[in-house]
Structure formats: C-alpha cells, structure tokens
Amino acid sequence: MEKVWFAFLALVFLHFSMRAGTVPICPDRQAGCRVPSLADVFDRVIQQSSRMHGISSDLHSEFEHFFFPSKNVIGRRRCHTYGIITPDDKENAQRLGPEELTEVILRLLVAWSDPLLELHWSTSQDQNQDFNHQSYNNSLEITDMVHELRDGVEKMAERMKLEGVLSNTVGYISPDSLVPSSVFSFYTQEEFKPVDQHDLLYCFRRDASKVRNYLRVLKCTTLPELDC
C-alpha cells in the first residue's frame, strides 16, 4: 500500500514539474515567466497579423455585400497611406532589408490606429442596423488588434536589436511624422458616407495583408530555415 501511495505522489510531482516547461510567455519579463525566444516572438506577432488580416477581410466583404453587389466596379482608390513606400513584390521586400522593413510595418500600424477609431465611432452612428451590428463588433476588435500588434512589433524590434539582428537605426516612429495630418479628412469629404467607409475598409484590408507579408519576410530573413 505504501508503494502505491509513493508512486501516486511521484506521479503528481512529475506532472506538476513537467508543467513548468509550458509556462506562458510573460509580456513584461516578470519573474517566474519563461522568456520567449525571438522565434516565439515572431510567431506570435505573425499570428496576430494573420488574425487582423482575416477580420479586415470579413469587414470588407460584409460591406461590399450590403452596399455594392456588383464586383466589377472600377474605381480609382487612394488610401491615406499612399505616402508610405511599400514594396509590392518579393524581390523588393527582400531588397529593403530588415530595418526598413520593420519601419514600414510600424508606420503602417501607426497610421491605422486613429482611422479605425473613427470607423468604429461612425458605425455606431449609422442608420443601417443590420450591417452595423456585425461591423460594430468587428471594428471594435480591429481597433484593439492594431494597438496590440503595434506594441508587439515594437517589442520585437527591441528584441532584434538586443540580439544584433537589427541595427539601431530604427527609431521610434511618431504618429504624426509620416502620415498626412489630414488623414481623417482624407476619407471624409462631407460626412463619413458609406462610400468612404468602403474605401477605408478596402485600404485597411490591403495594408493588413502587407503587414502580415512583411513580417513573414522579416522573420525568414533574420531567422532562416524556420518554416519558410
């Protein structure tokens, strides 16, 4: 009987001791947390950006379904982030280098914080109830997500600097330096009409896709052979 009790206690101890290997990644390097590796940080950030891109696609498709049944409408779109030079293919993205790529990512994320808040606010005011209920939830989620992703990318940049992968030329990017001040007025001509909302959502979806792709290229450039 004692042997059985001892075996049971040993199993319980092992179970709890083995669980120490799966301590969650602590955000602020608190004591007792397992410090994640750079690869883990990359994976986390890329996961977040993928989620953001998925939600933005949903938002846009919902909007199009309600207001623009025809999919072949040709229209010239200009996004407020046109001033940010972004590589539009693989070679150009690889040619940029990690520092510039990180900077582009951060710029994009910074540029979208406020317009999304506006969008969220405008969806709550809209008359169309059916559309707004779903888009209201999504816009709220998107706003939070952009904030989190921006913080995550900044931390990732810091980590990369520590490990020598990233040089110190990447500085803090202020929200006002690169984005046109009249970003809000960019989309609103008179009121925040549904057409404007449509353009905004389209632009955001495209930029979310860019962020995700740039992050992946950044990861595979700095840490090759890791699921690339």
Next chain:
Amino acid sequence: MRSGLMTLLLLSAALRCNGTSPPGKPVLVGCRSPDKETFTCWWKPGSDGGLPTVHHLYYEKDQSNRIFECPDYHSAGRNSCFFDKTHTTIWEEYHLTVMASNALGNTSSDPIKIDVMKILKPDAPENVTLWMKESDRSPYLHISWQRPHNTKIGSGWVTIKYQLRVKQENSEDWEYHNSGTETSFNRYNIEPGAVHMVQVRCTIDHSSWSEWSNTTFVKIPNYVENEKPSWILGSTLSLIPLLTTLCVLVMKRKSVKQWLLPPVPGPKIRGVDVQLLKNGRSEEVVNALNGLQNFPPTAVWMNQDEDYLIVSDSSEWLLSQPYSSEKRKKSLIIPAGFQLDSAIQCKESTPSDCQKAEDSKDKMDHLDTLLNSKPLGLTTEKQQCPSVNFVNKEAAVQHTAASENTIQPLANTGYVDIQRHEKMLEDYSRVSEVSGENILILEKENVPLGSDIPSWEENMPQDYSRVKEVNSDNMVFLQKHNESDDSLSKEKNNHSSEWSAQKPKKPHVTECSKGMCTELIGNGYVDSVPKFSVK
C-alpha cells in the same frame, strides 16, 4: 428608287463575300497566380468574323493611368497572357481588357479587375510517396510529398498549407486530414491486406485549394496476423491446469467437503445402540435399556405353583423325594432383587412346623426362587433338628430335573429374605418366629401389593437373613441382619459369612416356559428376566 436598288446590290455583293464581319466579342475567362509572383490570364475569343483576328490584352494599374499591353502572349498557350515577376505587383489592382481585331473592326471584351492576392491557386503537391512503417509493433502509413516546384522555399513569401485524403479502394468515403505546413503525415488506422488511395492538395495564404495530386496506391501486407496465434496459445496453456484442478475438485468433492467441513460428533450414550433407537421397536429398546442398567425386570405374576428354596447349612439334610417330585415344576423366575419366597419346609422331624410351612408354602403363588438345582448350603454353627429347607424348586430344566433336582440336605438352614421387587408379592408367608436358630415359623400373612412392601420390610422380624450376594456358582451369600437380638444377630452374622463349599452344578436355563424364563447372570446376581407380552 435607284438608291434602293444600289443598296440591294451592295448587300447582295456583301453576302456573296462569305460573311466576313468584325470579330466577335472575346470574353476574359479568368486569371490565376500559382506562386504569388506571376499570374496568367485567359480569354475566350468570339467569332472571328471570317477574317484573321488578333487579340490584344491591355491592362491598367490602379495607381497610374498608363495602359499596358500584355508582355507575353505565348508562354501560357493560346489566348492567354502571362505576367512575369517584373510585371506582377501585389496589392495593386489590374484592369484587364481583351480586344479582338480583324480587318473589319475591333471588338473589346468586358474589363475585369484583378487582385493578385485573390487569384492565388497553387499547383498540386508533387511526389506523393507512401511508406509502411512500424511503431510499437503496430504498423502505420507514412505519407510524404513535396511542395509545388514553382514555389520557392526560404523566402517566407508564401505560406503553403496542405490537406490530404485517404480511402480504401472498396470504400466510398474519403478521410480528410489537414497537415498544416508539414510535408508529411502518418496514418495509423490502416487495415492489413487492403489497398489504400492517397491524394494531397495545398493552399497559399488562405487562397483557394489546388487540384488534387495524382492518386497514389499502396497495398498493406497481412503480417499483423502472426501475433494472434502466440496469444491464443498462451491463453490455452494457462487454461489447462485450471480445468484439471476443477475436475479433480469435482470428483473428490466429498473428501473436499469433509476436509472443509468436518462432521461434528453427536452425543452418544454408552451401551445404547443409536440404530436400535432409530428403529423404533420399543420392545427391543426396553430390553436394551434394561440390559444396560441391570435393573431387575418387572416381575410377572406367575402361576400358582409353589416353589421352594432349600437353604441348608448341613450336609445331612436331604430333601425327600416326594417333595422334590412334587414340587418340581418348571423353571422359575427370580426377579431382580433376588426375591425369595420363604418357603420353609420343615423337616419331618418337626411336622407341625413343617406342615405350617407347607401350608404357607401352598399359598405361595409367586415363585421367586433361586435358580439352583442344588440347594444352597448354608453353614451354621449349629445343626438342629428342624432345619429349614428351601427346596429349590426350580428344577430349572425339565430334562435336567432328574439330575439336577437332587437337593442336598442342609445342615443348618436359616431364613433367607430376599429383597423383593415392589410389584411382586401378593401372597407370601412371613416368618413369625425363629425357634432357636434353625426353625422358622411361618405366619400366614397376606401382604398387599405395593404400599405395604416397605412397611413389610420395616416390620419384618428381626431374625432374617438378607441375601447379600449371589455367587456365580449358585451360591448365595446371606447377610444376617438382626437388630433385636444381638446374640442371634451375631450368630447370624457369623453365619452369613460362612458358606459351605458346595458347588452345585450350575444350571443354565435356556428354555422358557409359560412366559417365564430364568437366566443366570454371571455377574453375581440371580436375575430372572420376565418375558411378558406387551400390549
């Protein structure tokens, strides 16, 4: 009038020229990018109008107003346009238009809007291979493949995710599995002996799925069955000793039961046969019980024959013949307790007394006699004239009467009182007086049954001898007990201790007559067993 005729002639001339016309309107079928770096578009031409028709594809980009033409019309086949890497930009919309032109005119198709991220569709995975592997004595199928050759590894530009499906050849439903970004998969649930079919497809960045790869077949061998016989053999061997043990237990169940539950001994009465009790015949039961305790059996009234017991302590005494012949009767029964009727017979010398005794003797109808052919000798000191003779009437066996009935004279005789059974007497003679030491005077007295007996015993004259013990050789030991007369008692006591050494022949009564059997029991008692019928 003439203008009308002229138009008719022109129309007829046109009709005679085989129906050439401007080309029909082409239709853009679609575009596809397999690797997110290039893409291809196809169109479907309309009628050519009978004339050689050329198609051109023009496109515009979102950010600029320039119109470009397709850079490559041939790489992707007919009626297609291939955009290579330099002409492909992601996150920018393309507006495509195809224009068909012949000698008679141009016809443009409807424009389409292309976003490269939306026309992604990779090629099917390549080199799907199946391997049979074993893990912990259980086989599994290891499926591996390669990513499409036109997607470059290492840049991180594309994220390919795979999906495979498996089914057996004779089943209808496929089994779908998502592999993620792994290029291999292990399937554990496989049936030996069956043919399995596997197909794999992939996707880029959550785009639409590719086509299924070519079907790969594999046949699983039947090697798993070899493990079963050893298992069956082991279980059978372990069952055999168990079965034999059970058989032995069943066959020897009685001994096993006895060993497990030993019988508890029951109570036992010494000398009593349990089976006899069980049989239930009370007659035998009573016999058995009586035999055990040596109780004197219940005396049965006998016939009225008188019997005499001759007790003499002198050798001169000789019983006359007529007495013996007269009194000789059948065998007698002496009940337990050795009751002896005091039949005193006087000698001829004292006829008066003897007559009295004879009279009283006649009245005796209960025979309690000693089973002796010879009278018991009682040695007394004095031999007087009238000695009491106790005729041993028994003549136990009739056929032996002649020889056995000799009664020897007794020198000295004394009154013998035998302790009697309670139920015994109805009529007996009591000695009233002993004259001297040798003469007993009987007095007639009817003693009632039962209750008087103890009183009789109490009131009995002082001079009497009580039989103390019966010798096995037909000798009676008398115990003279006299309370009143000390002298007499002394003498009597002396007498009691002496015996004449007479060894009469030991009779053995074997036959019974008239319900009475006498039997000499060799344990010192003169016992007679009454044989009476129980009703």
